[in-house]
Amino acid sequence: VDEAPHTDQPLIPVWRAEVRRFLAGHLRPRNESSRPSPVALFAGRSQEQEREALTPAREWQRVKFEAGYGAIGLPAERGGRGLGPIYQRVFDEEERAFEAPERPMVLRISVYLVAATLAEYGTPQQRARFLTPLLSGDIIACQLFSEPEAGSDLAGVRTRAARVGTPVAGGPAGWRVTGQKIWTSGAQFADYGELIARTNPDVPKHKGLTAFLLPLRGPGVHGVDIRPIREMAGGTEFNEVFLDGAEVPDELRLGDEGQGWPVALTTLSIERNLSATSDRPGATAARLVEAARRLGDDLEESAREPIVQAYLAERAREYFGAWLDAKYPSGGVPGPDGAVAKLMWLSQLRHTTEAVNRMYAGSLIADDGTEGSEWAAHVLGAPGFRIAGGTEEILHNIIAERALGLPPEPRPESARSRGAAS
């Protein structure tokens, strides 16, 4: 079954061999003495440590991009290889066998979410200007989606972008943006943000949004204040972003005016599918099995069930991904399927937390320097992913309403966003 999805694409084993040759030319293969990938879900680093981790990751991204592996799934004329999603999966699988620099979250967002969205919605000029630097890691872009009053109800964003007739930084005419964004991973390192802002408060809330690529740093940037938020697991991957008259030229508008919602949905759908199939190689079911084997006769009988459940959930997720690859050979997974993939991953996380509780007990809550204590960071990170990129509840709504056609809850608010109107 190792066949190519299209006749003009390489056979999977041929691709795998090519990828392996490339990786072997640049990286050391993993072996027993390699440091195992961390099991933590959030890196738990300080800002300074985050910055240090980003440098080798960007260098490695550049090497990959220059060799044609930077964005395997994007069309060739848009900086990619024009190969189906299975080729990226195989690449990631092979990369895990080598000591590659880990990909910090902001780089994943920049390359896989923002660049992919730009490849789809960007004008030819925007693509020409941004795709190469984004895909090579030269510049970094974050998302500017959630707000304090627009979490699950993302379409209710209140941040306003208003047209200004006078020239703005970098362009002859543009927009001035005022509002507050939150939970923006990596904003502190980002050059640009994929911004969803309200441009028309007088139409139904989904229709009054527009997307922009907002400059966050560099000469001429003002009215942008980025403040880190420390998350519950201890690290500071995300931020609050205060926008006070920040300027964006009209040529950095992403999609048409009023088209912000479909642009956001595109990014979110990629995000859900990505977090489900993502390169967090640490906390695999195989890792749980290894740990259980090392415990030997000390393994509690009751730990076996959550281990097998985590393993089943992981396989379901893997085969579901392969099934989507077969169903959508050119990518573009629809929203409900992205939600299913994400929920399958969350199910794995839940079982993993249960398994390490049954395996390790005390080491989990008091650092005794043993393997069990490493899993504390995993347990502390798991609640975050039940929320990030669409809460479990929102994902259930997406599946129920869009895959099953169940009616939405009646919404008491008027068709117009109260936030936008106020």
Add this chain to the structure above:
Amino acid sequence: MTALAAPTPEQEELRASARKFLAERASLDDTVRLAGSAAGYDEAVWRIMGEQLGWPALLVPDEYDGAGASFAELSVLLEEMGAVLYSGPFLASAVLTTTALLCCGDESAKRDYLPRLAAGDLIGTLAVYEDNGRHDPSQVRCRAARSGSGWRLDGTKTLVLDASVAGLLLVAARGDEDPGLFAVDTPAAVAAGTAEVVTLRVMDDTRRLSTVTLRGCPAVSVGPSGAGLAVTLDLAAVALAAEQVGGAQQALDDAVAYAKTRWQFGRPVGSFQAVKHRCADMYMAVQGARAVTAHAIATAAASTPGQQPDRDLGHASSLAKAYCSDAFFAVASENIQVHGGIGFTWEHSAHRYFRRAQSGRVLFGDPSWHRRRVLAAAGLSEQR
């Protein structure tokens, strides 16, 4: 990671025609109506499947008058049959018996039986379990003793599918040396009093299960069992998983359809998140079941039936059976819950899916057996 193939146009066509035929001739209403009859299923429909549709011939190779298709085509039918809880002897005859002969049978046994099984003229079944039906083919105690040119069997088998309607019973038994598979002409043995078939009172009456007691029952050796029997049971579990996907999808569809039309508090109950989230979880369970089954079917289709143990198949099979059994059971349970009171009535179909799901969890290996195998394949065998 395995690449999965999208369905071929031929498979899509097979699915559409199977769905149409089953809806017209073997709907759940028909099945319920015939459950108490002598045969327990519609024999005329079975004859059409054999003579006109060629379904029992799917897995049989060309040289034995079969269609030479793969597990991928078979699974399409099984899914559709699972959706309507089809009660004819397809699983016992066209899957279990046919696969057992392909995996264990010597050339003469294949020539004797496969063409008739393919035509649907002969209904076969496989008797493996003893005592309480624990799924461990290595624990077979049924004895086979040489008698002239043939054999005589002594022992009791249980949870035998469709033994009451089968002309051919393949029995796993222990000879002087290696365990083997032996063919019994069931009607003749019952008439002679060397075999007794007792139909069991079952939770799911769309599947007939029997105890078969053999007392000096004449039999013909068809070949060694051993690894071939293990492969047969692995393939049976994959087949059952495919059926479970179909059943789970139907139970989900029923629940969703009801949630859209049943109104309470002035709105469809499916607009309440408490209900719609339940439905979304059911959908997720079905999608997961589809995915692991697609993988198991691809593995089964790539394997060659024979005497060699197939580790990939064993792994994929236990994974699919463990996952789909749980998924179908969860979805069938939630289907009742979404329906509320009406879902707990005898007249409603919901309990039939629940019964089929519960029965399927245990058949061909219970949840504990398949979990042990999944963990062993993942690298964690039992310690003590």
